[in-house]
Amino acid sequence: MKLFEDARFQMFVERALATMTGGGAEYGECAVTAARIADGDDDSWYREWTATxxxxxxxxxxxxxAGHPVSAREAYLRAATYLRVSYYPLFGLPVDPRLTxxxxxxxxxxxxxxxxxxxxLRPVRVPFEGGLLDGYLCPAPDTAPGRDPRPTVIAVNGxxxxxxxxxxxxxxxxVRRGYHCLLVDGPGQGLALVHQGLTMRPDWETVLRAVVDHAVTLPGVDGTRLAVSGWSFxxxxxxxxxxxxxxxxxxxADPGQWDLLDNIKALLPLPQDLRDRLPDVDPAELDAHLAPVVEHPVARWKLVQRALWVHGLGSLGEYVVESGRYRLSDVVDRIACPTLVAMAEGDQLAGQAEQLYEALRCPKTLVRFSAAEGAAGHCESWNRSRFDQRVFDWLDEVLAHPHGP
Incomplete structure (x- = not known):
């Protein structure tokens, strides 16, 4: 299914292709678009995807x-996917007007x-620190709002x-399994980042508290059966x-993670004395050593274009220092509810999943996904059906007998 030699472009087009299982794209539309793109040319990429x-x-x-709602909604969903894919190469600061x-x-x-x-789907606006976070409540079919409370999955983005x-x-x-699902872009994510300029923050308990406060007021949401599911970051x-x-x-947690600085420290080409002092260093001390890290176009996109924009930072040195604030080791003992930690073979972010699992003191389950079952790679993107089967079967059993606070 390789459509591009450029590693970034192949990574981006796979994001579209993965959604085919849910009607988010068609292979023919992706392939004909790819054929019109000059490999590695960001302007060409944006132009052709927006044209499609x-x-x-x-x-x-x-x-x-003409009054054909099914045909209309299916095409609107695919158009949304192609628009999202069109602006991936444009990530970064200052924000490109074409991205907006x-x-x-x-x-x-x-x-x-x-x-x-x-x-x-019902648009929602979650009050948060004097502003609003946008999203959707996706209701299960055949539910009577307010009279048929359902378990609800709160999705957490990366x-x-x-x-x-x-x-x-x-x-x-x-929703296919009878759950409601609440989708919200928090700081540093999607609508909140692009349209409001809200950047990422480590204290996600502050964000989630506001989302839960709003969720329990929504018709049909069973506040005793709330699940939180996070993918990627x-x-x-x-x-x-x-x-x-x-x-x-x-x-x-898909995949389970730990302290962000620990995850990236081993990958950094730093002198040992500087590495040992992290994160208590001047970011300027790091920048000269980090230049080789972003020589590869994919690494440059992930770390310079994406991460600096998401965090609202000006240099890789600042990002490394900032990563020291993203810690689970300080709070893991406060997680009390049953927890499923996922890890897929070949997912670079899954390297700390077992560390999180071992540190948990709540009822816990570790689920491994393998290449043999077609579920390897980041967030099991090429076999979400297998992921959904294992995770929602677990949720069915856990939420049948929810654990109280």
Whole structure:
């Protein structure tokens, strides 16, 4: 399924292709778009993906006007995916106006998709520190709001996704099993980052508390059966959040993570004395040593374009020092609810999953995903069906007998 020689472009197109299982993309539309792109040319990438998105959005609007809601919503969802994919190479500061425009169009396409769903997805705005965090409550089918309370999965995002992609990864499998699912972009994520400029923060318990406060007011949400599920960097954020939120009845960390600085320290080409002093160093001491780290285009995208933007920082040295604030070791003993720690073969972020699992003092389960079952790689993206099977079967059993605070 290789469509590009450029490693970044191949990584980005795989993000679109993975959503095919949930109707988020079609291989033919991705392949014909890829064929028009000059490999490695960011301008060409943006231009051709937005052109495909405009074509598919046109099909959606045609069906919408003619009163064909299923055809319309399916096309709106694919258009949203292609718009999201279009701006990946543009990540970074200062924010490219093309990124802002594509993200706005993605939001609008998904909003119409949400309206046409059966039942419709409900926009939510979570009050948070004088502002609002945007997202959706995705209700299970055949529920009577307020009279048929259901267990609810609160999805926690990572670095470079948004609530629209989380429809595929979290909400769709949840609602098909009779759960509600609440999708919210927090600081440093999706809508909150692009449209409000809110950057990442380590104290996710503050964010999750606000989300839970709002969740329990929503019709149909059973406040005694709340699960929190984090993917990618959410494998840190979700456990950190649950450590300060006793109302959560179950936690999923995919993959489980630990202290961020420990995860990256071994990869840094630093003199031993400087490494030993981390994070108590002047960021300027680090910058000269870190230049080789970002010579590869993928590493440069992840660490310079993405991470510095997400954290609102100016240099890699600042990022390394900042990573010392992202710790689970200080709070892991406060996680009381049953916890599932996932780790997939070949997922670089899963290296600390067993460390988290061993440190937990709550009822706990470690689930390994393998290449043999087609579920290797970051967040089991090529076999989310297997992930969903194991995780939701576990949630069914745990939430049948929720543990109180």
């Amino acid at each position: 998105a405009a074509m598919v959005r046109g099909w959606a609007e045609e069906s919408d006007r 425009e594509a993200a706005r169009d993605e939001r609008d396409c998904f909003a119409r998709f949400a309206e046409l769903c059966d039942p419709p 670095y470079d996704s948004d609530v629209h992609e989380m429809w595929w990864s979290h909400a769709r499998p949840a 959410g494998g840190y954020l979700a456990p950190r959040g649950v450590s300060g939120e006793p109302r959560v009845a179950a936690l999923v």
